[in-house]
C-alpha cells in the first residue's frame with residue numbers, strides 16, 4: 504500500500520526511527536507499516552556526533568538505498584533543509600526518490616540546520632520555504648512521493664507564527680505537515696485541532712525533547728495521522744552498547760552479558776541467514 508493510501512485511513516501511522524539495514528529489518532519484523540530514516544539517528548550512529556547538519560545528502564541517500572533494498576514498507580526520509588536552496592532541494596528530491604524514499608521531510612531552518620530540540624535555531628523566510636516546497640513538488644518523478652513540510656518556527660517566532668507558516672506551506676503544495684516541537688500538551692492539541700482534519704499531520708516524539716511524550720492513540724485523538732519516534736532506537740542501543748563494552752572491559756568475557764545478547768544462531772535468524780543460504784544453494788543448482 505502506498506504511503507498516500509495509508510494516510511487516507513483514520514488510524515494513526517507509527518513510524519519508528521531507523522538508520523541502517525538492521526534497524527529497518529527489525530522494525531519491519533516488529534510489524535511497523537512505515538519507517539522513518541532519521542537524520543539525527545544517522546548522525547548519532549555513523550558520525551557519533553549531534554544532529555547539526557554534519558551528515559551529507561550522499562550519506563543519507565546511501566543509507567536510504569541500503570534500507571530500501573532490505574525491506575518493503577514505505578520509508579519517510581529526513582531531508583533536513585534540502586541541503587541548500589530550492590535547486591539543491593530539487594536535487595535532494597530526485598536523489599532520495601531514486602534511492603527508494605516514499606516521502607521527504609523538509610524544514611524551514613537555515614543551512615546548516617540543527618535538531619529541532621536544540622536551542623538557537625534560525626529560519627529562512629516563509630516565502631523562500633514555500634518556493635522550496637513547490638520546487639521539490641516540481642522535481643519529483645512521482646506524485647506518490649510525498650513532501651512533508653516542517654516548520655521549526657515555534658522556538659524562533661512562536662506558535663502563531665509557526666501556524667501561519669504552516670498555512671503558507673500547505674498552499675505551496677505540501678502533502679503533509681510537521682510542526683516541530685510544540686512545548687506543551689496544549690500546544691500539541693491546538694496544532695492537532697487546527698490542521699488535523701485538513702492535511703496529514705505528523706507528531707515527533709523525542710525522549711527528553713521540548714514536546715511532552717504522548718502515546719499514539721492520544722495523538723490520534725488530537726488529530727495527528729503520523730507519529731515518529733526518530734531517535735529512540737539509538738538511545739536504547741547506545742545504552743546497551745555502553746553497558747556491553749563496560750561489562751566486557753571489566754570481565755574480559757561476554758558471558759556476564761549473555762542474557763542480553765542474541766547468540767550466533769539467534770542473530771542469524773533475525774537477519775535471515777538460513778533463508779539466504781538456502782536461496783543461494785537454489786540459484787547455484789545445489790538444492791538437490
Ligand SMILES: C[C@](O)(C(=O)O)[C@H](CC(=O)O)C(=O)O
Nearest residue numbers: 541542543618619709733734
Ligand atoms: C526528526 C529529526 O529531525 C531527526 O533527525 O530524526 C530530529 C529528531 C532528533 O533529533 O531526535 C529533530 O530535529 O526533531
